[in-house]
Amino acid sequence: MPGRRLDPEERALWRKVTADVRPLATDAPPPSAGPTPRAAPPPSPAAPPMPEGVARLPRPARAGLPPKARRVAPDTLDGGWDRRLKRGLVAPDRAIDLHGHSLAGAYAALEAAIAQALTDEARVLLVVTGRAPRAGHERRGLIRAAIGDWIAGSAHASRIAAVRAAHPRHGGAGALYLILRRRR
Secondary structure, eight states, X not given: OTTOOOOHHHHHHHHHHHTTOOOOOOSSXXXXXXXXXXXXXXOOOOOOOOOTTOOOOOOOOOTTSOOSOOOOOOOOOOHHHHHHHHHTOXXXXXXXXXXXXXXXXXXXXXXXXXXXXXXXXXXXXXXXXXXXXXXXXXXXXXXXXXXXXXXXXXXXXXXXXXXXXXXXXXXXXXXXXXXXXXXX
């Protein structure tokens, strides 16, 4: 217990215990009184100078794509929802298929579908994205890879209670359920 003082009996016992304690032999030098000086980090290589009259171009804008993901509200489903979703007992109120869209088009379609589902007070939105990429197919599954960031960065992120994998009858590994919060 920090801050507690030992009474005379405990102090005598402690002295007896520590009387025959010897430090382990180590190769380390004894601790010095001051901090050891650290070597300065090596200088970072400078960028090559730009030719005169050439200006750096700004980074390209991420046209039609969401900003970086914001903080996501905590998952708020109870066990009953999860059991019904796993058994396939929940029918989606709305569905959107993102196959065949470009990344920007898929993001815009997802935002519109979430907004429409919220307007219609739907509870479960089925989002069909396609399966995750397989080894050797690096251009496959881009929408599936980006969907989590899109949902987290969505203007409607605060109205999404949870994201769950879809039951096989609704698309399995190639689809997600978005569980939307009720309006209060």
